[in-house]
Amino acid sequence: MNCYIISDGDSEEAVVIDPGGDGERIEELLRRNSLRPVNLVDTHGHFDHIGGNAYLMSAFPGIELCLHEDDLPLLRSAGEHADYWNMPFEDSPEPTRLLHGGELVRAGSLELEVMHTPGHSPGGISLYTPGHVFTGDALFSGSIGRTDLPGGDHVRLVASIRERILVLPLDTVVHPGHGPETTVGEEAIHNPFLE
Secondary structure (H helix, E strand, O other), X not given: OOOEEEEOOOOOEEEEEOOOOOHHHHHHHHHHOOOEEEEEEOOOOOHXXXXXXXXXXXXXXXXXXXXXXXXXXXXXXXXXXXXXXXXXXXXOOOOOEEEOOOOEEEEOOEEEEEEEOOOOOOOOEEEEXXXXXXXXXXXXXXXXXXXXXXXXXXXXXXXXXXXXXXXXXXXOEEEEOOOOOEEHHHHHHHOHHHO
């Protein structure tokens, strides 16, 4: 599972994307780099992406927890799903900001555009800033997100990727929720799930 900590490089403000389950390690990285997270963004509500929410919200009072409104049911039932997979999990607090798509998430001068990219989950989102897109579990290097979990929809996922991600500049770096980075151009040409 990939967690991303990004900032504008000038201010001490940061955005944490998909805190997974290792809140202590994320806190240590933030503090070591003198970063103050102002936004905690879950690209979707599956337990493997939200496991650090409670810890980080406690460690950094006032941090905004952002999630697309269509994934509230997944966030609220994440503990049950973690139990099914026999994974340790601390229930997430409720989001403090519900997303719909089209908003901006900011940290200092950094702006991330929220793109609703449903399919892996109903409220899946990707975050775009020029040169970079954080795709959660929508798009991976050489693959796409699974759609056999509750709320998954293969047709919607492929449409989301084609209509919202593959239209970005070809040299845009794709930062997926799992696995290595890639580019929009690489996936547009070589991803076998998008042919």
